[in-house]
Amino acid sequence: MDKMPKWADVLLIPLLNLVLALVVSGLVVVLIGQDPFEAMAIMVRGAVGSTYGWGYTLYYATNFIFTGLAVAVAFHAQLFNIGGEGQAQLGSLGVALVCLFVPWPHWSLALAAAIAGGALFGAAWAAIPAYLQAKRGSHIVITTIMFNFIASALLVYLLISSLKAPGMAPETARFPEATRLPFAQDVFAAIGIDWSRSPLNVSFLVGLAACWLVWLLIWRTRLGYEIRAYGQSEPAARYAGISQVKIVMVTMLISGALAGLMGINAVMGEQQRLLQDNVLGAGFVGIAVSLMGRGHPVGVLLAAILFGALYQGGAELEFETSVPREMIVVIQALVILFTGALDNMVRDPVSRMFLRWGRRKPTPQPAGD
Amino acid sequence: MAFQDTDTGRPGAAPDPSPGNRGDGATPAIELRGISKSFGPVQANKDIAIRVMPGTIHGIIGENGAGKSTLMSILYGFYKADAGEIRIHGKQTAIPDSQAAISAGIGMVFQHFKLVENFTVLENVVLGAEDGALLRPSLAKARKLLKQLSDEYELHVEPDAKIEDLGVGMQQRVEILKALYRQADILILDEPTGVLTPAEADHLFRILDGLKREGKTIILITHKLREIMETTDTVSVMRRGEMTATVRTADTSPEELAELMVGRKVLLRVDKTAAQPGAPVLQVEDLRVVDSQGVERLRGVSLDVRRGEILGIAGVAGNGQSELLEVLGGMREGQGRVLVNGEPIDLTGTRSDARTRRRRGIGHVPEDRQREGLIMNFYAWENVAFGYHDDPAYNRGPLMDQAAIRADTEAKIAKFDVRPANAWQEARNFSGGNQQKIVIARELERNPDLLLVGQPTRGVDIGAIEFIHEQIVALRDQGKAILLVSVELDEIMSLSDRIAVMFDGRLMGERLPSETDERELGLMMAGISDTGGDHDIAEVERNLAHPSGDPHKES
Amino acid sequence: MDFLTVIQILDSTVRLAIPLLFACLAGLFSERAGIVDIGLEGKMLVAAFFSAAVAALTGSVWLGLLAGIAAALIFALIHGLASITFRGDQLISGVAINFLASGMTVLIAQDWFSQGGRTPSLSGTGRFNSIDLPGANALEAAHAAAESPGMGLSAIYWELLSGHTILVYVGFLAVPITWWVLFRTRFGLRLRAVGENPGAVDTAGVSVVRLRYAAVLICGLLSGLAGAYLATGLAAGFTRDMTAGRGYIALAALIFAKWRPVYALGACLLFGFLQAVSNRFNVIDLGLIEIPNAFVLALPYILTVVILAGFVGKAIPPRAGGQPYVKER
Amino acid sequence: EPGLVIDLGGKFDKSFNESAYTGAQRWVEETGGDYMETELQSEAQREQTMRRMAERGANPVVVLGFANTSTLEKVAPDYPDTKFVIIDGVVEQPNVQSIIFSEHQGSYLVGMIAAMASETGTVSFVGGMDVPLIHKFACGYAQGAKAVNPDIEIVQNMTGTTPAAWNDPVKAGELTRAQIGQGSDVVFAAAGGSGVGVLQTAADEDILSIGVDSNQNYMHPGKVLTSMTKRVDNAVYNAFEMGEEIEPGINILGIQDDGVGYAVDEYNEELITDEMKSAVEEAMEGIASGEIEVHDYTSDDSCPVM
C-alpha cells in the first residue's frame, strides 16, 4: 500500500542501504586505525584499475552470479535457500567427477558435461530439503543450514578416502589438460589484446547466459508465473491449481542447480582439482547479492560484480596494508544487514517522504466504482 | 506517561467541562473529538467526533472498511491516532497503549479475538493483569474471581480448558471475561455476533443488558440493523472514514440507517424470475473433510445443484461452508462421491486440484479475493489469467503470450466496468469492489457449467453488489448451476432458489426461500433443526462449546 | 571399553555440552518470544573473542566474562533493532550477525594483538580454572592407590562431577532456572504468550516491544556465557571462528528439545556426547560397519533433519516465531 | 626482494609458521632487507597468493607446508624467472628448491627424553592432520621411547583429517585429557596451532608436554619437558640469504645439519637431567654417524614399532 514509485524501490533504496553499509564499514576501518579513503582507493584500484584486477573481479563475480541467482530464484517462491554453500560444494563434486573420470576430447564437450554434472549434483543436494519442505513442512532454512554442514562432512570424507590423490593434501588429482577452460588472457590474446593472467574464464559467459535464462524463466514462462504467484500467496496458488509440491521442488531444484554451477568456474575454471573448500562462502555472498539485486537477474549481475570487486579489492587491501581480508566479510555482513534486515530503517522514512510529497501535489484520483 | 488523573477517572467523578451537553446533565463516559487516522495512503478515520453517555449501549454501524474497528482500536490504545483527543468521563486522557485504556476502565472484544491459543482460559484471563511476579497466586485468585463473574453474568467457561479446544462462542466469552476481570466499565464489542448463531447472539444481548443495568457503558459494532434497533440506546453511522450521523435509536428506522450508511436509497431485494431447474450438474454424496489438525470439518454432506438454479448455503462462519467450497474447487482433499455432469471427480490425488476442476467446467469465486482470488502484487492483466494461465490462448510455446492476455483483459475490464480501466494497475491498487469485479469477470466469462461462489459481496459497496448479483442471476438464467455460500442471510434469502443450512459440518435441512424466514433459518444455523419443539438454552449452550468455529478464518 | 573410559567420555561430554547448553537456552528465550535467532553462532563468537581479549589484557577472567557478555548483548541489540523495531527479516538479520562476528573478531584481534586473529593464550587468573569438589582429590588418590574394583564407581564423583569450571555448574543451574522463569513467573507467561500471539499480549496492555527486547537481551546474556566459556573455560584463548558451528548445533538442539528447557539439557548432552566420542575415536567400529569420523561429526545435523522431517515426533515451534509484529501495514 | 607465504594457521601459531616468521625477521634485523609477506586464509587462495607474489617480483618466493605442493607444481612453470622454495613438500621443477626436514630424527630424541621422564610407563602423541608427515613424527617419537624402554606404552591420536586439524586447540585438549586417562604422563604435540591446547591441558592436569617446531618451553615454564625444534627459521633465513641464487633440487635437513633437535633453556633446565642429556647426545652422534637408523615413515608409509 505504499505510494513509492518503482524506481525508488529498485534503485534508491538499495543504493541508500549500500551507502549506509559502506559508511559503517568506513567507521570500522577508522576504528582499526586506518584511513578509510585510502583503503577505498586501494580497493578500487585493485579491483578495477587493471586488467589483472578486472580479471579477478569478474572471476569472483562469476561465482556470485551463480549463487546470487540461486538465492533469487528461490526467493521468488518465498523460499530462503541458505544452502547455496552446500549445493555449490556438491556441484563442485559433480564437476570434478565429470572432469576426472571421463576422457574428454575437447574442453567444450567437457564444459557441457560439467554444466550438467554441477547442476545435477547441486540440484540433488537441494532436493531433500525441498522435499521435506514441500511434503512435511520442515523449515527450509534450518534444513539447508544442516545440509551445508553435511555437505562439507561428505566432501571431507571423499577427499580423504576414495577421491584423494596421492600426496598428503586432501584434494583430488589434477584434471586432465583437455578439460582446461579458455582463460580471458587466451581469448584476448587471440584477438591481439593484452590481458593479464587471471582465472577469469568462459564460465563468465555461462553466468551471463544463466542471468538471461533466469529472467526468461521468471518473467516470461508459465513456470515463472507460477513460481511468482506461489511466492506471493500460497492459498491463491492452491486456488489456481498451482501445485505447492511441484513449485517448491522445481524451484529448489533450479536454485540448487544454479548454485551447483558455481563449480564450473571455481573448480574447472580455476583450481583444476577438487579441494575441501571450493566455495569460500560464495553461497552466503549469494544472499547479499540477491538482496541487493532485488531478485532481478540484472540486479544480481550488477551486485555480483560489485561483490567481486569487493573481494578482489579486499585481497589487494590485505596485500598492501595491514587490514586483514576479513574486512570484506564485515562489509558483506553490513550489506546484508542494511539491505536485508534493516531495510525498513531507510524504507519507512523514504516512503513517508514520497507520501507527503504526493499529498502536497494533488494527484488525479482514479474514479471509484 | 500513561494517562492523567486515574483517581478521578471513574463514573461521575468530575463535572463535564465541555458545553453542549445534553439536557440530563450527566458527563459522557466517552467523548472523542477530531480523531483522524491514516494507514499509509488510506485515510481510515477523518475528524471523528462521538460521545457516549454512561450506562447506555451505543451502536456503531457502517460498511466494511468504513473505519469502525480502527476508531475503536484507537480508543483502546491499539492504534495511535494521528490527531484528536479522547475524554473519559470528562477528563482528557492520553491513550498511548492498551495499558492506558485498561487503566481508564475500557475493555474491548476484538473482531478477531486476541487469545493465546495454546494457553488455558485462566492463563489468558490473567495475562497482563497478574498480581505479582509469581504466577501461582495470580492464577488461584483469578480462578476464584472467574467463578464469581461467571455466576454473576451466566458466563460459564471451563477455566482449565485450552483455547484451541473451545468453540468460537466460548472464546468470545473468554474475551468478555477478560474485560470484566480487568474491571472494565466501558466495554467495546466489535462485531460480536458475526460468528454467533441468532440464539447465541440473544444470550449475548441478555448479558449486555445486565451489564448496562449495572451502569456499564457499552459500544457495540455490528452490521445488523435489527440488533441495533433492538439493543442500543443511541447509534452512530460511519461512512468512508467519516461519522455521518449520531441519533437516538428510538428516533430512527432501519431504512434511514441503511440510507445513512451507504449514502443513497437501498434496494435489498434482487429482481429475478423463478428458476427453471434442469438436470443436476453437481451431485454430492456423503462428502467428508478432515483438516490438518485432524478435525472433521465436513461430516457427510449430500446435495444436488441443477441447471438453472442457485443453491444457497447459509450458516455461521466456520461451520464447514468454506471447506465445502474448497473441496469442490480443488483446494483441499476430501472423501465421498462427487459427480459433475454425471461424471465422478477425483477428491484426492494429483487430479483433485483446482486446475483439473477448471477443465471440468467448474468456476470458482473464492471467499477471500485478496488471499485467494487475486495476487495483490500482480497487474490486472496477470490476474485475469490467474488459474487459466495454461490456457493455450494465453501461451505461445513455452512462453506466455502477454499480448493476448492483455487484449483479453481490456475486453473484460470494459464489459464489467472495472475502474480504473487500466490493465497495468496492480490488483492491490483497485478498490475492493473493483477487485471483486476482476475475479467475477474472470470466472464468469469462462462460462462454467457450475459456479462456486463464496461471499460474493463481502466488503463491496452497494452499487457493486447490485451489479454482481445481476451477473450471477444472468448466469443462472443461461442454464448454469450455481452454489452460493454467504454468511449474509439477506443475500442468501434474496438470491437463492433453494436454501440449505450448514451447522458443524452437516446440512441441517433445506428450505425454499418463500417458505421460511430468518427465525427458522437462525435456529437451524444453531444446529437445531426440529422447528416444531421448544429449544432450551442448554442446547444452544452445548453447541456454543463446539470447537468447530474458527473466528480467525478470515483474518 | 572400560568403565573409566566411559566416565572420561562422559566427563568430556559435559565440558563440550555446556557451550551448546548456554546457547540453546539463549535461543530458547528468544524463540519462545517469537524472535528466531540463527545468529547464536555470531553472538557466541564475539563473546568468545571479547572475553578472551579482555581477560588477556587485564588478567582477570571475570572482567573478560563481563566484556564477552557485553559484546553479545550489543549484537543481540542489533538483532532486536532489526527484527523488533524495524520489523526486518529475522533470518537475514541472523545471517548478517554471524558474518559480522566472524569478520569483526578477526579484524579487531589482528588490530589489538597481531597474532593472526587470535588472542594470547590465557593462564592463571586469566581463565576459568576447574573447581575440585570436596574430597574429590582424596577419592581419586584412593582409587589410584587401591586397585579394588569397587572403587571404580567413585570416579563418577571425582572425574565426572568434580573438576569443572564454575561456568559448567552455572550452566546446569541455568536449566531449572529457565524452566522456573518460563513456567512459574509472570514474565515467563508473558514471554511465552508473545511468541504465540503478540496481539493478545499487546491488547492485554503489555508492551510487545519491551518483552521481545527483554527476551533478546536474555538471549544475548546466555550466548555471552556460551562464548566466554568456550574461550576462557574450555580453551585458553580465542582462535579464529572458534565456535565452529556450535551455534547451529545449539539451534538444532533447540528443535530437538521442542523448545523446552529440560529437553534442551538432554539434547545438548547428546550432541556433546557425539562430539566427545568423535574426538576420542577417529573411526567408530560397530562391528559390521565402520562409521568415519566425518559422519559422527555430522550426526547432530543429520539428526536434526530427521527430527524436522517429523519422523521422530513433530516439533511445533512457537506460532508467532519469525514474524515481525506488524500492527499497521 | 624475497617473499614469504605464511600458511593457514597464521604466523603466530607458536609453532611451524611462527618459526618461519622468526627466521624472516632475523634476516630483516641482520641484513636490514625488506621482504613481502602474506598470510593465507583459505585453501582456495593459495594460487592467487602465490601468483601475486611472483607477479609483484618477489624472488625467491618461500611457501610453507606440504599443502602447497600441487599448487606450486602448477604455478612454478608459469614464472620461470622466479625461484620458489617449498618447505615440507617436494616439487620437481627447475626453479624450485624443496626443503625436507628429518623430523623422525628429532622426534626420536624427544621420544627418548619422554620415556626417561615418564613415571607411569605410558607416553602419548597428539598429531595434527592425519597425514604421513605427522606419522613421521609419531613414528620417530615411538622409536626413541622404545629405545629407552622397550615396554613403554605409546598412545597416539590425531586431531583430524583436514587442515582444520591444525587449528583446533579444544579438540586437541580433549584428546590430551583422554590420553591422560589412559595413563600418559608425557605428551608430545605435533599439531600446529592445535598444540597450544595440548600444552595447556597438560599444564592444567599437571603432566609434562613436549612442544614442536619452535621452542615452546616458555609457554608453560616447568611443564614443558622440551621442544622438538625444526629449524624452519634457519631454512627461511638461508633461503632469503641466498636470494635468487638459490639452487633447485631437494634439500634434506637432519640432525647433522642442525635442522632438527631438542631445546633446553631456562624454562626446562630443571626437568632435563644430566642422564637424559648424555643419552640424547649419544644418540645424536649415533644418528649422525649412521649407527642408529631411525625409520622414516614416509619412506614406506609404515612404522615398524607401532
Ligand SMILES: Nc1ncnc2c1ncn2[C@@H]1O[C@H](COP(=O)(O)OP(=O)(O)OP(=O)(O)O)[C@@H](O)[C@H]1O
Ligand atoms: N492495520 C491496518 N493497516 C493498514 N490499513 C488498515 C489496517 N486496518 C485497517 N486498515 C484499513 O483501514 C480502513 C478501515 O478499516 P476498519 O477495519 O476500521 O474498517 P471496519 O469499518 O471495521 O470494516 P469491517 O466492517 O470490515 O470490519 C480499511 O480501508 C482498511 O483496509
Ligand SMILES: Nc1ncnc2c1ncn2[C@@H]1O[C@H](COP(=O)(O)OP(=O)(O)OP(=O)(O)O)[C@@H](O)[C@H]1O
Ligand atoms: N494504493 C493505491 N494506489 C492507487 N490507487 C489506490 C490505492 N488504494 C486505493 N486506490 C484507489 O482509491 C480509490 C478508493 O479505494 P478504496 O479501497 O477506499 O475504495 P472503496 O471506497 O472502499 O471502494 P469499494 O467499495 O469498491 O471497496 C479506488 O479508486 C482505488 O483505485
Ligand SMILES: [Mg+2]
Ligand atoms: Mg471492523
Ligand SMILES: [Mg+2]
Ligand atoms: Mg473498500
